[in-house]
Amino acid sequence: MQMGGELDDDDMQNSNEGLNINVQDIDAYWLQRKITQAYEDIDPQQSQKLAEEILKIIAVGDDRDVENRLVMELDYEKFDLIKLVLRNRFKIVWCTRLARAEDQEERKKIEEEMMDNPSLAPILEQLHATRASAKERQKNLEKSIRDEAKRLLNNDSAGADGPRERRAVERDTESGWLKGQRQLLDLDSLSFHQGGLLMANKKCELPEGSFRTPHKGYEEVHVPALKPRPYGTGEKIVKISDIPGWAQPAFAGMQQLNRVQSKVYDTALFKPDNILLCAPTGAGKTNVAVLTILHQIGLHMKDGEFDNSKYKIVYVAPMKALVAEVVGNLSARLKDFNVNVRELSGDQNLTKQQIDDTQIIVTTPEKWDIVTRKSGDRTYTQMVKLLIIDEIHLLHDNRGPVLESIVSRTVRQIETTKEHIRLVGLSATLPNYEDVAVFLRVRSEGLFHFDNSYRPCPLAQQYIGITVRKPLQRFQLMNEICYEKVMASAGKHQVLIFVHSRKETSKTARAIRDTALANDTLTRFLKDESASQEILGSHTDIVKSSDLKDLLPYGFAIHHAGMARVDRELVEELFADKHIQVLVSTATLAWGVNLPAHTVIIKGTQIYNPEKGAWTELSPLDVMQMLGRAGRPQYDTHGEGIILTGHSELQYYLSLMNQQLPIESQFVSKLADQLNAEIVLGTIQNAREACSWLGYTYLYIRMLRNPTLYGLPADIMETDKTLDERRADLVSTCYTLFFEAA
Known part of the structure; x- marks a missing residue:
């Protein structure tokens, strides 16, 4: 980017009170808020558009040229705003860019660009200075990781490359770390490079008549x-007229639920239990999601009025293309409940005000992972009472580690805060659905599995x-x-x-x-x-x-x-x-x-x-x-x-x-990245907590079920029933990678 003019002394030393801005105050929407204050009658879309135009203007060119263009864009009567923006133009541009960075890698690139420019380096220094307390915590974490990694390296130097011997699992009572020599693992060789095409089953049993x-x-x-499965004894179809009157508007135009929806109806609408629904494509899983949403809405209904300020619902759709479709569908069906449904994706960010006004956020796994990684956004993530994950069989795909991260982070949050968040997983029919149910903390009452005989056609x-x-x-x-x-x-x-x-x-x-x-x-x-x-x-x-x-x-x-x-x-x-x-x-x-x-x-x-x-x-x-x-x-x-x-x-x-493909975990391929994210978030402080965190992942469940596929001896359960040793080795390997990178 071309840089026009130098930052003057007043700008960098905060000597001119009232015109200088604290860099800590500039977030992704600071400029939009200033425009809204200056123009009383402007609507949010116009203010957002104007803010983007101003950002383009102040990013390049010398001060005089920028001032002229600002006057043309904002009118001379807004001179106070023009003066404020002009005085702090580089602060606004670069702090906004930093605030909008999608991930740590993008943020790091922006910071490197700022450090290389003498005009921008002081802004970065101010930014770091005002975040001293957060940085101090980060430094302490990094130091403890380096110290631990050094100790592990010293322990491993005696025989990390030699043949692995069976070791007794003995825990240090103070740190929780396992005593004894740790083995450094080759994470790359333990990863499944086939991704979603991994086929762990040896043979495929086809239906009769194939x-x-x-x-x-x-x-x-x-x-x-x-052939369609015959109706069981006592099986009945739920008519829409049987649903509580206040909930019926969500099913306008329908006469009754189908067989799958009818079986899940009681648990979805009247109980707070976690749910895993495995059903064929076209079985109407979206209607089950709507039932769980209505349960949450009903909890905040009093005298026929809905209090929608007490909760948030997150619907995680597998693809960006589906997010807009889900938003449209839910918005139309829930309009009678005064529920706001909004999209949160890479293309569509929400302001803090919009998030406050929204009850249902429809997003992708990657976007929700980023949101829950940011400690500053936890005020509203802690209001989430229902998390719906569509197509959870994506655990088997290259994108699976993100889903594992979201669920494990949510379950740990539930245990830490003691506040219940209902987890609902929607999936195609799976052979090892019990494993996914354990991962989602679903009990038998909330587990529903339907094979292809329940396909509508x-x-x-x-x-x-x-x-x-x-x-x-x-x-x-x-x-x-x-x-x-x-x-x-x-x-x-x-x-x-x-x-x-x-x-x-x-x-x-x-x-x-x-x-x-x-x-x-x-x-x-x-x-x-x-x-x-x-x-x-x-x-x-x-x-x-x-x-x-x-x-x-x-x-x-x-x-x-x-x-x-x-x-x-x-x-x-x-x-x-x-x-x-x-x-x-x-x-x-x-x-x-x-x-x-x-x-x-x-x-x-x-x-x-x-x-x-x-x-x-x-x-x-x-x-x-x-x-x-x-x-x-x-x-x-x-x-x-x-x-x-x-x-x-x-x-x-x-x-x-034909439901013969077990869902495996791809988590090892992204293990170091995900562990690092938890450390930065502050949810993991030491090796003991890192080992505990691994116990919340789908990887842990599949290592217990199929140890040889994940590089473990077939008889590992005889000596290490909870895989403490293996988890410690995985964490030790990641810490060593962090140490080498540092």
Whole structure:
């Protein structure tokens, strides 16, 4: 950034009272507040926009030029504000940047930039001086870590590299640290580099009636749709009219809850117990979340009035794309309860005032992790009474460590403050759901597990593992298989095909259409002189996309984020009205508009990852979401999901979609970072507390269940039932890494 002019002495020495600002007072929204004070009638959006404009103006240029631009932007009558901003321009710019830093790494970069500039270094010194007490605490922590790490290094030097011997677990009564030699571990080798593609199960047991068929160049596996489970004795469906009258507006337009929701109803609405709900896609898990929200609202209802100032609810959605959708859904359903629902994500920050006025915060795991790491934000995080985590099976993914961190931090907060926070986990169907329940502190009364027989529309699955290796032959074979699968539904059911690039949408649609043209089978998609043909023909002239214009008359269409909004909305409307027979789309449609089809085909499971510069497998979450679009409950007796993938990945996807894939912990890969965050937050003061903290993680639960997978001897439980020794080794290794970094 270009720097214009030097900071004058008055600015740096606080000699001019009234015009100089204490750097400690400047947070991310200081300028916006000053503008609001200067303009009495300005609304928050305008003041925010004006603040951003002023920040751009004062960031670069000499003082005279900046002053002229400020006068033009603010008017001369606001000279007091102009003078204040001009006098403290660099303080405002850089302290605001520091306050808005998303994480410690970004903050460190900004501070380094300030230290390298003689004009900015004094500001940083002032900032550090006013935070002496906090820094002192941090220094003491760092010193204790260095001392402990030195001691551990000295202890380990005798034989850290030698073969590990079984050691007696003996605890130092003063420090809580385990006596004896500590082993330094290779955290990298203990991490699962496959991430979410880790497959710990040795084999996959498929449902009865499944069969395999070998073909030239590929193998096909068919898994039949599970029959809906018959109603149990005493099982009943909850009608909306049975729900307490004050809560019914949240279910406007519904007649009754479904089977899954009815079973969870009593616990969700009338009890404070933690809940883990494992159910297939489309089972209506969001309605269960709404029931738990209503329970919290009901606790603060008196004489029909709601006191919404006493609590906060946090809904953690797995993706930024879903946050806005959840906000819209909850806002509409809870409007009668005077509940404010707001988004908190990387794109959308909230002011302190907005947070105070908000009852439900919808956020991502990463953003909530950052918020709960900041000790300054704890005033409102301590008001949280309900934490809902959607798609908690993401524990198995690369993003899992963040979820582990959030939950363990919350559980420790509950134990420290003795104030209950209800934890609700929503998940796909899992084989080791009991482990996740233990992690969330869910008792048997709050644990609900439903297999695929509870899917609203049963799903028949086909898995095609391609053995051909040459790229061109593989590409041609995938197109041929795709055509065959589409033809099996032609004229009977709509087909939704997911591909993984925008270009591929039109390529695949054209390949199927051209093959049908060559084989004289196009009329099976769209009969001559049919109403659909006329409707599609009439819309062809108004679409903007040339690819869509070419495909639409034949009953084919494409959908991706690069298309004009009017084209996308037209395609969605025509597909919903069953005029389009084959729709080829990117994954954005799976996460956006709910457009189910009888048959869903995922054409290939590899997607280009620009960060790695290589092709990587789709995330399990994406695959489940795409196949979740198969089958329309109101029209179909079952849906069909077809996955085209490499033969080497066949076992993985069979395990994933048939509840054979255990959820493992990815926490070791981020262990040092997460431990460091807790130390900075002040929740861990010594090695004993660090070992205790590890006992709250999902990693600890999975190490107890499957020790060999996590690098432990199979008989470890005979000598170390609570893995004290292993936890001490992990903490010791992290402390050594901190010492080396320092």
